[in-house]
Structure formats: C-alpha cells, structure tokens
C-alpha cells in the first residue's frame with residue numbers, strides 16, 4: 001500500500017469508521033469485516049460494519065455479528081453511519097457496483113476510502129488501496145494490514161477467530177490458494193486461541209439442528225437457530241426454505257461429509 005504512513009497517521013487518533021463488504025456475504029466478507037472491526041475497536045475508534053444484504057445464519061456464532069447493519073433491512077441507519085464516517089473501509093470487493101445502493105450512498109461522500117481486496121482489477125475509487133491478488137482471502141490481508149499498522153502483538157482472540165473464518169472459507173478449508181506465508185499466519189492464529197475443533201463442532205451442531213428442523217424431528221422453537229426461528233412460517237415464506245437449504249448445502253460443503261443419518 002502506498003502512503004501507508006499517511007493512513008497510519010490518520011488512524012492514530014479516534015475516528016468514526018464504517019467497514020463495508022459485498023452483497024450475499026460469504027465467510028471471507030464477514031470474517032474480514034469483523035476481524036478488522038474488532039481490531040479498530042481495540043484501537044479506540046467508533047466502528048460500524050455494513051453489509052448490503054443479510055448474512056447466512058451459519059455465521060451467527062461470530063463475535064460482533066449482531067452489531068452488523070444490513071442495508072436491505074435498515075437503509076436509514078446505513079445512510080446515517082456512512083454519512084457520519086470519516087473513514088470507510090471497503091473489504092473483499094473491487095468495484096462500487098458490487099455493493100449496489102450502498103455504493104451510490106458512499107460514492108459522493110468526502111470520507112477517506114480504503115480498499116482491502118484480493119480480487120483482480122480493483123477500480124480506482126479508493127484513496128488508499130491494498131490489493132494483493134496472490135492473497136488467499138481478504139481476511140489474510142486484514143491480518144497483513146494489522147501487521148503493517150505495527151499492531152501484530154495486539155491481535156485479539158476475536159480478530160483471530162474472524163480472520164480464521166475468512167481464510168477457511170476462501171481456501172475451501174485449505175484445499176487451494178494456500179502458501180507457506182498463509183500457514184505461518186494460521187499457526188499464529190492458533191497460538192492466539194483459535195480452536196479448530198470448536199470450529200468444526202459448531203458447524204456440525206448447527207448442521208444437526210438444520211437437519212432436525214428440515215426433516216421435522218425438531219421443532220424450530222426448540223432448535224435455538226437464531227433467526228432461523230422464522231422457519232416456523234415456512235409455508236408463508238418459501239424463500240426461507242431456499243435460504244435454509246442453501247445454508248444446509250454450504251455447511252455440507254464446508255464439512256465435506258454427508259449427514260450422519262441420511
């Protein structure tokens with residue numbers, strides 16, 4: 001990143017900051033955003049994370065996720081926090097049209113814009129650009145960014161959990177886009193407390209509950225599925241079925257295994 005010292009100087013005093021990632025957010029969009037969120041909070045900034053559309057329930061366990069502002073369901077608040085922001089971080093997307101209406105909101109704003117992304121051909125809409133097409137994930141780049149800021153020793157467990165989530169998602173659980181550097185970072189994340197087994201257990205547990213509700217062996221009210229409780233109205237909201245099935249398939253893929261009692 002060019003002018004890194006300028007940005008570092010700006011971040012040396014508390015700022016109003018918004019972090020935005022792309023529509024239909026995946027584990028890297030959410031993990032990189034929340035990872036940066038926890039880091040910036042720890043540095044004394046006021047921080048909001050904005051997503052254009054709802055996140056999958058599979059990520060409900062992530063620290064800070066309940067504070068995310070979703071444009072589709074809260075347009076006023078999205079506008080309010082963006083207009084107040086002095087700095088806007090754009091994560092895991094390379095052009096403003098990837099965030100639709102949120103792009104239209106932030107484009108005319110005078111706030112300083114920072115792009116951190118690993119996709120090819122980033123559009124020149126940001127004041128500071130951190131682009132690395134060899135990075136496994138934007139989450140890996142968030143780790144790099146914190147190191148660049150000189151705060152490697154301050155990386156918290158919450159940031160580590162979020163960064164790890166992004167890396168696992170975008171590498172297909174370490175099946176592609178890996179590098180020796182990535183594994184060194186992952187080693188550090190484990191030293192910070194990331195519990196790889198806990199990670200798997202959570203997904204497996206949610207998978208069981210998904211399956212129970214979808215097959216009718218478990219009442220949605222008993223399943224502690226967070227927002228998936230709305231499955232109770234599944235007849236009235238067919239799109240909810242699709243969401244549940246998508247979540248189910250995503251989990252299957254993530255776990256790379258079949259359900260225990262299929």
Ligand SMILES: [Mn+2]
Nearest residue numbers: 028092137138
């Ligand atoms: Mn990504």
